[in-house]
Ligand code: HDD
Ligand code: HEM
């Protein structure tokens with residue numbers, strides 16, 4: 137592999153690893169906050185127990201989220217020095233603000249976890265809220281940089297590469313910032329909820345009568361959040377796609393395998409795109425739909441790839457990445473809706489427990505949701521190829537010229553694999569040693585010592 | 592012509608953050624090491640170190656990220672050059688940091704394998720500050736070569752230079768000195784006399800060692816860094832004051848308190864912080880105007896002026912907003928007897 141490809145693979149792997157933990161940190165801390173809120177409001181101690189257990193998972197996950205984030209942050213300078221030279225001059229502000237989001241989250245989390253027993257309940261709710269706020273804000277801010285790469289704004293470049301006329305805030309609020317940040321946040325909340333739903337379904341399949349009630353509460357809460365958030369994810373994704381139509385038409389054309397510019401363009405689902413034959417092989421085409429989705433009118437003109445020089449076409453596999461993300465979105469929305477419907481129908485008939493088949497269906501939702509996040513990001517980043525900063529800087533210009541990347545890549549990949557495995561082991565080990573039955577029995581005096589135990 | 596002042600403000604800000612991180616990072620990583628050393632013993636020394644670490648390590652790590660982000664924001668070309676030149680050493684540091692943080696968090700969660708996990712986090716932590724500081728000589732000249740307009744690290748020379756190893760030694764002894772001194776104060780605040788005595792003894796040992804190593808380090812600079820030594824000598828009054836601050840802090844470890852306890856660790860911490868501040872700023876001032884000698888000066892590396900002002904604004908507002916958070920944090924984990932004495936853990 138040449139250095140540029142190696143750098144891309146290396147960086148993509150690091151981000152793909154970081155993003156799992158970062159997304160869960162957002163999604164799960166939001167669930168902790170909701171649970172803590174319900175606990176405070178309804179005085180239902182089951183929710184206090186759930187909040188405590190989820191917090192423990194967040195604390196363990198952050199043990200990897202934070203160092204892996206530190207790695208990607210530093211790797212940006214190491215692997216993409218050409219890119220960072222422009223970033224530093226134009227869009228350093230979100231990175232700087234993000235630091236304060238990190239501080240906010242770190243302070244609030246420590247206060248929530250290690251100080252909870254010395255805080256009065258309303259302050260505990262506030263601390264949980266600030267943790268979520270900090271995590272969400274870091275996602276929004278980093279997304280600002282990413283959207284600026286897709287739709288650069290707020291600066292001009294002279295032919296010799298000198299940057300001038302910089303407006304950092306215009307760069308920050310670049311054209312695709314709002315809808316993308318919205319999509320990133322709701323998809324993270326959706327992922328947190330589905331992961332909880334997966335675990336609750338698993339527990340309900342395995343557990344005894346006594347613990348059913350608390351897992352049912354967890355499942356209900358997560359499903360309600362999941363339905364709402366997957367609905368918003370689909371809506372905001374639609375807005376993102378309209379943004380592609382407006383600002384980066386190559387990306388949309390590649391995502392849909394559209395070669396000819398046309399009105400009444402069809403939406404292609406499935407199959408794969410063959411750049412040599414210039415057609416989609418094995419997909420279904422829904423007539424008119426793409427034009428309508430792109431511009432709310434059937435006669436919207438959608439640009440095809442042939443409009444653009446061949447070397448600027450994004451890779452053909454972006455079509456698959458996009459399809460999988462959207463497919464997962466609709467599948468999960470359907471599943472969560474179905475689960476709530478079945479629950480409601482059965483409850484009307486006096487059958488309060490979840491049917492087994494439904495729980496089995498819910499098992500894979502958490503991992504699927506994470507997969508959706510991965511596919512979405514890889515789509516967004518590789519769909520921008522060959523540009524790192526759209527129409528300004530190519531990936532080859534951005535990349536490092538340093539040698540030895542191969543060995544470093546292998547070393548990092550091994551460490552990611554190792555830490556990933558270890559995190560799974562630690563989580564299972566911890567929750568095996570601290571079964572929920574213990575919490576249910578021991579916590580007569582909730583609010584005194586529930587969180588101190590997170591030590 | 593009047594020189595623009597902005598680059599100077601920017602480098603000063605970066606340097607202040609660097610100074611803060613060099614103290615906070617040394618204490619953080621050193622505490623991991625001491626927690627490992629005392630994991631098996633009956634004294635509270637290990638527990639105290641862990642009690643300090645569990646709420647603070649995230650905040651400390653964020654200071655490191657702040658340092659990186661500020662450098663990229665204020666001096667993009669420095670980030671470009673340092674990123675290219677230091678890719679291998681910095682990558683190794685990153686791997687160590689991630690292993691250390693993960694294992695420390697795992698150790699808090701898995702009682703059964705706690706000791707084994709702590710050995711890993713303690714040993715990796717020990718080497719992180721040493722490696723971090725080994726990047727410093729690279730900026731002083733002699734280790735970077737320009738090949739076809741592209742900077743490259745002279746790897747073999749860097750690996751075999753005695754000067755680099757002295758820097759590493761200085762990093763190690765500073766880490767052990769600063770962390771034991773700080774933990775002595777933390778133990779005193781927690782009312783734990785036995786742990787205090789343990790850390791006080793370490794501090795007494797490593798204080799003079801650190802000072803000696805520092806002096807040696809400055810006098811064994813690579814010949815290419817002679818320019819730096821010449822300029823350092825111009826700041827020799829700063830170094831004299833720095834040594835005086837050290838001596839006051841060191842002697843404070845024997846001062847009696849009102850209730851007849853030996854040593855005033857708080858006074859010692861404050862004066863040692865002053866010692867490091869004077870030395871760091873004298874070093875930083877001598878290093879000017881170069882960021883990477885002789886290739887890059889502060890002015891050449893400086894960012895766009897609008898970006899500079901936005902960053903400065905954001906930095907000030909952010910700090911102002913978060914200040915109450917830091918105060919609350921300090922009171923909960925550094926002052927509150929209920930936490931310090933471990934009533935709830
Ligand atoms: C659970 C995860 C998830 C799910 C179910 C969806 N998305 Fe998504 N999507 C993301 C998670 C995600 C993401 C990881 O958050 C991305 C990557 C980059 C970004 O901005 O958000 C993303 C990017 C992204 C982009 C590219 C933005 C760009 O490159 O500038 C578009 C057009 C969509 N999404 C559209 C959709 C649509 C129409 C969906 C239908 C339901 C959908 N997404 C579901
Ligand atoms: C959309 C993608 C991303 C999301 C949602 C995300 C979110 C997060 C979250 C929630 C954390 C934990 C924060 C904390 O507790 O301190 C984190 C840590 C971190 N992330 Fe990411 N991140 C993303 C991508 C990136 C990228 C591309 C970078 C690099 C430029 C990055 C840099 C960091 C850093 C440096 C940390 C460590 C912060 C610390 O030391 O406290 N992240 N991220």
Ligand code: HEM
Nearest residue numbers: 144148151152155216278281282513514517518523524531
């Ligand atoms: C949110 C902030 C993000 C930023 C600032 C960012 C930045 C970058 C940069 C600078 C590159 C290299 C240049 C290029 O190939 O275009 C890149 C590539 C890449 N990024 Fe992102 N990225 C972000 C999010 C993510 C996330 C979360 C993922 C996780 C899956 C990801 C996956 C990739 C991949 C796979 C590549 C290689 C591109 C390819 O092979 O085509 N990115 N990204």
